[in-house]
Structure formats: structure tokens, C-alpha cells
Amino acid sequence: MSGPANGGAALELRDVAKSFGSVVALKSGSLEVHPGSIHALVGENGAGKSTLVKIVAGVHRRDGGVFRLHGKDVDFGSTAESKHAGVAVIYQEPTLFPDLSVTENIFMGRQPLGRMRRIDRAAMYAEAESLFTRLGVSIDPRRPALGLSIADQQIIEIAKAISLDASLLIMDEPTAALSGVEVERLFAVARSLRDEGRALVFISHRFDEVFALCDTVTVMRDGAYISTDKIAETTVPEIVSRMVGREVAELFPKTPATIGEVVLEVEGLRRAGVFHDVSFTVRAGEIVGLAGLVGAGRSEIARAVFGVDRYDAGRVRLGGKQVAAHNPRAAIRAGMAFVPEDRRRQGLVTEGSVARNVAGVIRRGLSHAGLLTSAAENRAAGPWAGRLEVKTNALDAKAATMSGGNQQKVVIAKWLATQPRLLIIDEPTRGIDVGTKAEVHRLLSELAGQGMAIVMISSELPEVLGMADRVLVVCEGRITADLDRADATPEAVMHAATHAGGQASHGDEAPDDHDDHHDHDGATTTEVTA
């Protein structure tokens, strides 16, 4: 009964735009979803899907464009309004109240009331039970949401959305953390909701799921609408090429460097529930790109290697010597440097001067009799800031006042001052304008040329492909592919990033846990050739 032609659209977005300050998150998003249809929305990380969803959900207000719900123009100022209009959203990150029971989480704000407006707990638990039965799961409705796995939390979110009796249900990567059985169950529920005449939007990076579940697919890229097709009339390669779209290479001036001896060796790194069996090596002069979807565990691996987070098993060696776990100072002494993802909060003292930031890590070596003078800091910082062309009129300017690109250069300068052998850099160019981006890329390339080993985490596929000598693809906490520069095509990376059980070419196969259901190695995900 899916007929896009008959009747109006449940949701209609046309040329919707949204900017946050100077960052354009959405240029022209368009989407038309009909009742009785499951509509896939696909695109790379940062294509603007989540922003689009948040506009429909009432989290953000659009800057421009048409937004209609069941033919009526709407403009939601809060999530309560969109909820009231019959929109239910399952976010990428489950948003539960950890201290409350799962039942309260489902019904918060609209609990069934008995006499004198008191909450009818018995009715609430009964309804939660029946929701769980419908979803085919067995969760104690009285247990707290605290400690639920992401998959279970996702189930709670879905139960919540169903109980809302929404006419439009948006699922933002609901299956990212689910195993095969759980996914099948979710699909059965989604299909039954569709057959009831509801409209569903399904965001996913797993093409096999998109093709198994959805009837229509819309592709987005760089914050803009690209195309809409019937699933039956398109193919995976077609969709992938539209998602990736642009030519790689040009922007990224990677100069070939001589690859030296092994600098970093990571062996069997594991942290329960986060990553498993992570083994890789990085050589001097090599840039290794860590690719994968947001939430795949790339940053977590990097943080564990550098010692910010603990790990349960495994070894990290730098230049043949073991580096103590969970000890960033030991990692720095051994010659590691780590430029974190969130440079404002983790990389910089934004209220401090440029000189103070640059001298931050080496301050011990600069102090005399325990005292650290600004003069010493300026002397030490000057050459580094100069070398990186940090554009600021004075070394005593506050870091907070600089542009994102220059801030990133300050963070890099800070680490270069320690003369590291290994640089781990997480999202090197996030939120940086195009010109400075190229400068950061040239700098990384230069450093590799001088024999530094570099691990670069990036969600921007072109950046990874353009810069890296080798690409490691992380999917659901495992390294699913180890691709040489020559083999690293957008299609190959996307394939490995979305198929956990895909081409596990690195190290030995998971020897520890061989469970047959709800596993994380995704052996249940069916194969699709990309």
C-alpha cells in the first residue's frame, strides 16, 4: 500500500538551510516522505542528515526553506511541539535517564494517570511489558536504564517511539549497535508500523539494511540534497558513488616519504564494550589513517594508546619499548603526542596565551628553580609558532580569540615542541576553513617526510584517502580492513566501515569470544558487494 502518488506527503522539506555561526551544517536539505513508506536517508558523516533530523524534531530551528507536515506548514520551537504533532525521533545516541526505570523512561511526561492525577504504575508497567512483547524482547520494566547496553537502550528508544503512536517516525542509525537478531526484530516492527500507514525515515550506513527494509532512498552530500530514487530502481554502487561524489586527490598534497622502521606497535588492545583485538603498526614517515563511522571506536582506540583511557588487555610499544598503560605522561616521555578531537576543550587552555599553550607540555624543561617566566615561554614558543605560521599578532594573544585553524596549529605546535616520534591526530581539520585545511595537510605531510610516524583519525573520507599511506578501517570496535594507498578507494573503505564482519584482514581472528547470538562482530550482517 505504498503509493507516493496518492495523497499528500507526511513530511515535506524543501531547500532547508541551517548554519551554526559561520559553519554551514545544511545548505539545502530536501526530503519527501509518504505515509506507508520507509524512506532511507543516506550520506557520509557530516552530510547534514543529523541536522535535518534535529530540525524536524524541533531541536534546531531552520534558517530557511519549506517544512511541511501532512501538508501544513510548521515551525517547531521545541521538541515538545514536534512530539505533539506526531513526530517521534530515535537519535543516534540514545537519550535516556540512567537513574530511572526503563518504564519511566518510556512514559516520562505522559504517564498513564489514575484517580487524582496520580501515576498509575501498574498500568504503566503492564503497557511497558506489552510493548516489549511486541518488540520480542524481555526486559524487566522495573530495572534502571543505567548499565543497559547501547542495543538495549536503542530498544527502549524504539519502545518509546512506538508508544507515542507517532505518524512520522525517524530513526537515526538505530541499528549501529544492534546485532543481526535484534536488527531483524526491529525491521519486523518497522514493517508493521509502515503497514499501519505511518511514515518512517531510516538513516543507516549499512546498505544491505537499507535495501532490505526501505522502499525509497534519498542521498545527501555536503549539506545538500542529491537524489531520490525507488530502491528497486537503483543499486548500491550507484548510491555509494553519489554519496562520495567529488574527486579526491587534488586538495591533499601528500608528498611521498621514505618509510622507515616500525615506531608504534599495538597488539591485541581490548576494552570491554568499546574495542576488541586492535592490532596495528605504524612506521616512521608513514601516515596511517583511521577511518570509520562516527562512534566506531576510533577516538577511543587513540585515547587508549596515548594512555588517557585504560584498556583491559593488550600492549602498546613505541620504538620497541613497552609504554605503560593508562599513563599519558609515560606516553609523552616515550615520544607520543596526541592532538585531541575537541581542541577547544581538550587541546587548549583557551584563556591562556599562545605562548603559554605552546609551552604547556615542555614547561618543566623551561622552568628555573621551579619558576616559569613568560619570557622563557615566549622564547620557547616563538620558533614553533613561526614555523607553523600561526597568524596572530602577538604570542600573548588569548587562544580563545583565534580562528579554529590557528588554534589547531597552536595545539600541533605544542606537541612538536616535545619533539615526538609519533603524532596521533584526531580529526585534524574539523571546523577549519578550506585554506587552513590545506596548510594543516601540508604540515602533516612535511612532518611525515621528516620521519615522524603519524596516526590520523578522520571522518572525512577524502582527507583519509588523500593523506594516508595506509588506511585502517574501524567498524564497531574492530579493525575490519587494512588497505594500502593504492587499494583504498571510497567504495572499499565505506564497505569495510559498514560491514563489521567484512574483510577482517588484520591479525588473527577473534579467538576469545565465539558467541552465536547478539555478538558484536556482526557475523550476522549479510554480505553485499559494493
Next chain:
Amino acid sequence: MTDLMLRPSRVSPVQRAAGTVLRSREVAVAAVLVAVILVTTLKSSSFLFSSDGWRDLLLTPCILVPLAIGQTVVIVTRNVDLSVGSVLGLTAYLTGRLFLDHPGLPIVAVFVIGMLAGAVLGAVNGVLVAFGKVPALVITLGTLYIYRGIFLTWAGSNRINASDMPEGFLNLGTASILTIPVLIIIALVVLAVVGYVLWTARGGRELYAIGSDPDAAKLYGLPVTRRVLTAFVVSGALAGLAGVVYTARYGTVSSGAGYGIELQAVGAAVIGGVAIFGGSGTVWGAAIGAFLLVTINRALPIVGIQDFWQQAVVGALIICAVVLDRVLSVRQARRLVEARELS
């Protein structure tokens, strides 16, 4: 078919109820309270078995209990109200002034006016916190000094004496029904009402949700601003009530009334199992915590512990309570993650 994600609850309602009671923080704190009373009574039987001892045991917490209840309502939303001591002082003085300036005012009216005045002061906190998006710690630290300043300016060198107030009002401080002091009955009624609302009203549950995860609460479309504002109004009103009770109990109000009691209120809530980062804890626990705090302060001298150590014991109690919570929750979270991984 092994498609169960979590084991279903196979426990009977009775078992569940028993388990909940045994694991509950309220029962643990109550047990400590009983132990303190027992030990002290063994040392000196008049602590419990004299008419004065019995009355003091029940009467002394009558000021701290309402404050701890109000504090809990605020802390549950991941905020804190440090101004309650000053609100108490102001309303205690207001109570005296009312009797001085309007003789013949019914006692019930004084209670109502006291609570309204407290609610207004609480609303000032609430508006600044909820709309100004400034941390409650800073706002209420500021109003702590401002309200105290207003109190000192207004009262000057005056103080309210017992002779300024009608007999009927002062009798409240000593009156009792079936050997239970009237003032603590008032506190217990408040406890029952607030506890009931927090447990069974949507608004009450939403306070917990807001404290548990403020961002999620916004995504849910909960009226966060309004609820937080309400929490501060309730805290203020209860501080106002405590002010009136203070005057009835002591009969005199000087400029030091309620000085520093806000920290006792926070301490009582924390001891009673109210998580300082919001989202969990009950007013029952906070009330028992208040009883414990007050009773320990009275018991320690009787047991023969020095002044210095009396303060330290209270401090240790608070730290133990928080550390225990933290350790238990970290262990539980880790166990649940690992269990999930192996299953």
C-alpha cells in the same frame, strides 16, 4: 530461541519488595540512626527513657527536616539551594515582626505568610537559575549573602523575644499529641505530602528526569525551566516554614538565626542517599538523614566524645555516604557492561 536480551524478572512481588527494602539506602541510614540511639541510651538511659529525652529526640529535628526536604527537591534536579539558612533567618524574624505589628493575627495566617515569603525568595533563586542559566551554586551563594544582608539591615540591633509573641504560638514549641511534639508532626506531614507528590505526580517524576540527564530532558520536551523554578519555590517555601517553626520552638530570633544551617540541610540529604548530581534519592532518606545528623550531634557529647571529633564524625559520615555511592555505582555499571559482553 535464545533471543532474550535480558533475563526476565522471575522474582515474585514479595521477593522484589523485600529486596528493595533490604538494598534501600533509607533502611541503611535508619539502621545507623537506631544504632546511635541504642548505644547512647545504653550509656545514659535518660537519652530515650525520660519524658524530656523522648521529646528532644523528636523535637530537635523539626527545623532541619523541612529544610532537608526542600533541599532534596532542588538537588534531585541537579541544582543546590544554599540560601535556605538566610531565608530561614528572614522568615523567622518576619514571624516575630508580624506578631509585634499585627497582634491578633491568627497563627495559621502567620504560617501561610511565612511560607509565602519563603516561596518568593525561592522564586528569585529559581528565576535566576532557570532563566539565567547560571549555576545554582553561584546564584544561591550570592542570595545567601544578600538575604542575610537584608535580614541584618531590617532587624538592626532588634531581636524578637518570647514576650513579643502570643502564648498560643509559643505553646506550639512544647505542645504534643500522644507524646509526639506538634512541630515534628508538621514536618512529617510536609514530608508525607512532598514524598507522595515526588513519587506519584508527573511533575515529581520529571524533576528526577531533569536531574538524571538535563539534555535528554530537553529532547523529551519536558518543561525543564518551569520544573526547576518550581523546585526552588518549594525549597524556599519550606525554608519559610522552617523559619516560622524556628520562632515557635526557640521563642527568640537574633541575627544569627539559621546561620550555616544550609550546609546541614545538604549534608542530611547526602547522608540520606540523595545523589549530589541529581536524579536519585528520596525525601524519606533525606528526612532520616536529618534525624541522624541532629541526633548524632546530641548523642556524641553524651557518649563522651570531644567537641573536635563531633564535627569530624559528621564529616566522615557525609564522605562515607558519597564514597559508598560512587563505589557501588561504578561497580554496578562495570558489572552490567561485562555481563552484557559475555552473554
